[in-house]
Amino acid sequence: xxxxxxxxxxxxxxxxxxxxxxxxxxxxxxxxxxxxxxxxxxxxxxxxxxxxxxxxxxxxxxxxxxxxxxxxxxxxxxxxxxxxxxxxxxxxxxxxxxxx
Amino acid sequence: xxxxxxxxxxxxxxxxxxxxxxxxxxxxxxxxxxxxxxxxxxxxxxxxxxxxxxxxxxxxxxxxxxxxxxxxxxxxxxxxxxxxxxxxxxxxxxxxxxxxxxxxxxxxxxxxxxxxxxxxxxxxxxxxxxxxxxxxxxxxxxxxxxxxxxxxxxxxxxxxxxxxxxxxxxxxxxxxxxxxxxxxxxxxxxxxxxxxxxxxxxxxxxxxxxxxxxxxxxxxxxxxxxxxxxxxxxxxxxxxxxxxxxxxxxxxxxxxxxxxxxxxxxxxxxxxxxxxxxxxxxxxxxxxxxxxxxxxxxxxxxxxxxxxxxxxxxxxxxxxxxxxxxxxxxxxxxxxxxxxxxxxxxxxxxxxxxxxxxxxxxxxxxxxxxxxxxxxxxxxxxxxxxxxxxxxxxxxxxxxxxxxxxxxxxxxxxxxxxxxxxxxxxxxxxxxxxxxxxxxxxxxxxxxxxxxxxxxxxxxxxxxxxxxxxxxxxxxxxxxxxxxxxxxxxxxxxxxxxxxxxxxxxxxxxxxxxxxxxxxxxxxxxxxxxxxxxxxxxxxxxxxxxxxxxxxxxxxxxxxxxxxxxxxxxxxxxxxxxxxxxxxxxxxxxxxxxxxxxxxxxxxxxxxxxxxxxxxxxxxxxxxxxxxxxxxxxxxxxxxxxxxxxxx
Numbered sequence: 026x027x028x029x030x031x032x033x034x035x036x037x038x039x040x041x042x043x044x045x046x047x048x049x050x051x052x053x054x055x056x057x058x059x060x061x062x063x064x065x066x067x068x069x070x071x072x073x074x075x076x077x078x079x080x081x082x083x084x085x086x087x088x089x090x091x092x093x094x095x096x097x098x099x100x101x102x103x104x105x106x107x108x109x110x111x112x113x114x115x116x117x118x119x120x121x122x123x124x125x
Numbered sequence: 126x127x128x129x130x131x132x133x134x135x136x137x138x139x140x141x142x143x144x145x146x147x148x149x150x151x152x153x154x155x156x157x158x159x160x161x162x163x164x165x166x167x168x169x170x171x172x173x174x175x176x177x178x179x180x181x182x183x184x185x186x187x188x189x190x191x192x193x194x195x196x197x198x199x200x201x202x203x204x205x206x207x208x209x210x211x212x213x214x215x216x217x218x219x220x221x222x223x224x225x226x227x228x229x230x231x232x233x234x235x236x237x238x239x240x241x242x243x244x245x246x247x248x249x250x251x252x253x254x255x256x257x258x259x260x261x262x263x264x265x266x267x268x269x270x271x272x273x274x275x276x277x278x279x280x281x282x283x284x285x286x287x288x289x290x291x292x293x294x295x296x297x298x299x300x301x302x303x304x305x306x307x308x309x310x311x312x313x314x315x316x317x318x319x320x321x322x323x324x325x326x327x328x329x330x331x332x333x334x335x336x337x338x339x340x341x342x343x344x345x346x347x348x349x350x351x352x353x354x355x356x357x358x359x360x361x362x363x364x365x366x367x368x369x370x371x372x373x374x375x376x377x378x379x380x381x382x383x384x385x386x387x388x389x390x391x392x393x394x395x396x397x398x399x400x401x402x403x404x405x406x407x408x409x410x411x412x413x414x415x416x417x418x419x420x421x422x423x424x425x426x427x428x429x430x431x432x433x434x435x436x437x438x439x440x441x442x443x444x445x446x447x448x449x450x451x452x453x454x455x456x457x458x459x460x461x462x463x464x465x466x467x468x469x470x471x472x473x474x475x476x477x478x479x480x481x482x483x484x485x486x487x488x489x490x491x492x493x494x495x496x497x498x499x500x501x502x503x504x505x506x507x508x509x510x511x512x513x514x515x516x517x518x519x520x521x522x523x524x525x526x527x528x529x530x531x532x533x534x535x536x537x538x539x540x541x542x543x544x545x546x547x548x549x550x551x552x553x554x555x556x557x558x559x560x561x562x563x564x565x566x567x568x569x570x571x572x573x574x575x576x577x578x579x580x581x582x583x584x585x586x587x588x589x590x591x592x593x594x595x596x597x598x599x600x601x602x603x604x605x606x607x608x609x610x611x612x613x614x615x616x617x618x619x620x621x622x623x624x625x626x627x628x629x630x631x632x633x634x635x636x637x638x639x640x641x642x643x644x645x646x647x648x649x650x651x652x653x654x655x656x657x658x659x660x661x662x663x664x665x666x667x668x669x670x671x672x673x674x675x676x677x678x679x680x681x682x683x684x685x686x687x688x689x690x691x692x693x694x695x696x697x698x699x700x701x702x703x704x705x706x707x708x709x710x711x712x713x714x715x716x717x718x719x720x721x722x723x724x725x726x727x728x729x730x731x732x733x734x735x736x737x738x739x740x741x742x743x744x745x746x747x748x749x750x751x752x753x754x755x756x757x758x759x760x761x762x763x764x765x766x767x768x769x770x771x772x773x
């Protein structure tokens with residue numbers, strides 16, 4: 026088996042873990058981390074496919090993803106900080122103002 | 126020929142009056158309303174006179190004079206012109222409608238002076254004149270039908286003029302709905318005419334019908350057309366079994382009763398049958414139906430009139446009865462006699478109603494004859510006018526009603542279509558007519574006053590009410606004399622005048638054997654006159670000589686009296702057989718099942734379904750971020766699976 030195959034399998038496992046964490050965890054910080062995990066899993070698969078196809082686009086995309094993830098992390102952390110301050114809690118189940 | 130060409134001006138004038146008064150009348154003062162309403166009818170009358178004058182100079186070849194203004198309806202082979210036609214019959218009706226209508230307008234300015242909705246009344250009355258004139262001028266059946274429906278509408282509006290009164294608005298609806306039944310028959314008749322002749326132009330239809338064979342053997346298309354048209358005529362002219370609306374129509378103001386429900390509108394059916402005389406003479410069976418229904422109506426209505434106590438109701442039943450006479454005349458092929466009676470009836474019945482209105486006015490609104498009596502002295506002018514009309518309707522020689530009624534009775538006996546039974550029923554009706562009319566006169570004007578003299582201040586009506594009465598009294602007296610020479614072996618000028626209109630009908634008739642020799646005419650006349658005298662004598666005996674005798678008779682014949690008083694329970698019968706079942710079906714089937722179940726059900730069902738779907742779909746949007754994520758995962762997984770599947 027060539028290297029990219031393992032990299033793609035690892036990427037799938039990491040993405041699956043990210044999804045699990047996003048769906049089942051209650052702590053917003055953990056969920057946020059799960060999102061980062063999913064993003065990086067995708068980055069990994071980009072890199073792997075780039076290696077496999079001998080194309081640079083995949084690696085360029087990774088940079089874009091990292092930039093967007095950084096911006097998102099900044100905004101997301103800001104929101105989480107405000108939520109934590111206002112509600113004295115990081116439990117996602119308690120943040121349900123939009124619920125019917 | 127400019128005046129005849131512009132005959133449209135005659136109906137247009139009252140229409141303009143109706144529009145002005147109807148739209149702006151609310152802001153007008155009463156004199157302005159009067160000026161508009163009276164001005165338009167006066168001008169229409171004068172213009173009609175000018176048209177008639179010009180008509181009299183037309184050569185016979187140009188009669189009927191037809192003028193088409195525009196093509197009204199054009200679809201496939203159907204083409205209907207908005208056209209007016211003028212012949213002798215139209216001329217006669219023009220004079221009656223505009224002349225009597227004009228007099229009644231004058232009277233109404235006095236009678237309605239203290240009523241609410243003064244402008245509304247005159248707007249409706251003018252509108253009625255417009256539609257009535259369209260009806261008689263129309264050269265095609267559909268144009269006639271427009272007038273026909275229009276007068277029905279105005280009749281409805283005017284019967285329900287005091288619409289705050291439940292009985293008045295009910296009577297209006299009754300008139301409208303009963304007339305629908307007749308109009309349905311009329312419309313079917315028109316469809317059949319178009320199918321048979323391919324045209325709806327009255328004169329073309331008549332011309333074609335004249336070439337068809339007389340349906341002596343059995344009922345054919347012409348018989349069916351005749352019967353369907355007669356259904357329409359029976360509705361409009363209040364014949365059995367559709368007469369029930371006319372007595373109730375007396376809820377309207379009295380000038381309306383005089384103009385619409387005595388002199389003009391209700392005679393539209395007679396006019397229509399006379400117009401279609403050619404169709405009828407080719408359908409003897411339809412003629413027989415017309416004659417029998419007319420005779421039956423004349424008799425039944427007269428019997429009901431015997432016991433009514435409301436002065437206007439007596440006159441209403443009398444109108445129904447006299448209309449029956451007119452149909453009897455048409456049914457025995459004496460169309461000109463029917464139209465003659467139509468004209469004299471317009472004079473004396475309009476007068477009777479107007480005089481009754483004057484009496485009601487004098488009594489301060491009282492209509493019950495049991496609370497009148499002895500009014501001869503205080504309102505002498507009204508009395509003499511009404512007495513003239515009563516003599517006319519009773520058929521006293523010399524008065525207009527005598528000439529026309531005698532002619533009808535003679536024709537019902539001597540005509541090839543006539544029979545002794547029809548004549549006998551007609552004579553009995555004449556006796557009853559004389560009786561109930563003199564009963565009315567004796568109860569109202571003679572004997573001791575039976576009203577409270579301290580509360581009722583009997584006063585004679587103003588001049589604008591009395592003058593029309595006098596003019597009509599003169600017409601009731603002299604309106605029949607053109608037929609007089611016939612009695613002495615000369616010619617009947619009236620019949621001669623109308624002869625061109627009924628030429629074909631007369632021709633067909635002449636081929637049939639007469640049932641009674643001419644020499645019997647004077648004997649028959651003597652019987653009629655003696656009958657009338659008998660009726661008057663009985664009325665005099667019962668209501669003047671021995672007032673108690675009437676009550677005793679009432680008690681002795683209480684069963685019969687009650688039946689007559691309740692009008693043979695016809696209204697109750699219609700209620701039970703037609704009105705209630707329809708109401709029941711409407712309530713329990715059309716309302717509760719069809720409307721509530723099917724229509725509302727479908728509409729609400731769509732709403733409920735959308736709502737229930739929404740309830741279901743709402744649970745998906747829980748507001749819980751993680752559940753959204755789960756759906757996303759599930760969706761992504763599903764997409765992946767599908768792609769993997771398709772990939773194979």
